[in-house]
Amino acid sequence: MKTLQLIFENEDGKNATYTLNDPVEPADPEDVKAAMETVIEQDVFNTNGGRLVKIKAAKIIDREVEEIELD
Numbered sequence: 001m002k003t004l005q006l007i008f009e010n011e012d013g014k015n016a017t018y019t020l021n022d023p024v025e026p027a028d029p030e031d032v033k034a035a036m037e038t039v040i041e042q043d044v045f046n047t048n049g050g051r052l053v054k055i056k057a058a059k060i061i062d063r064e065v066e067e068i069e070l071d
Helices: 028-042
Strands: 002-010 016-021 052-064
Touching: 002 028, 028 052
Parallel strands: none
Antiparallel strands: 002 016, 002 052
């Protein structure tokens, strides 16, 4: 399963990470940055450390899970 992690810095200087499932690929860096800027500008999320104030990073994480048959 692939996820898109959007990492921001909040007013306390701590990271706040939001994860979205099944991102569109290939990810367009300009679109991702624009979306993150909109999140900050419109004050969409509030964290324990205050408002989001800065873009830190964006990552696509690919995780594969394999079930183990125990029967």
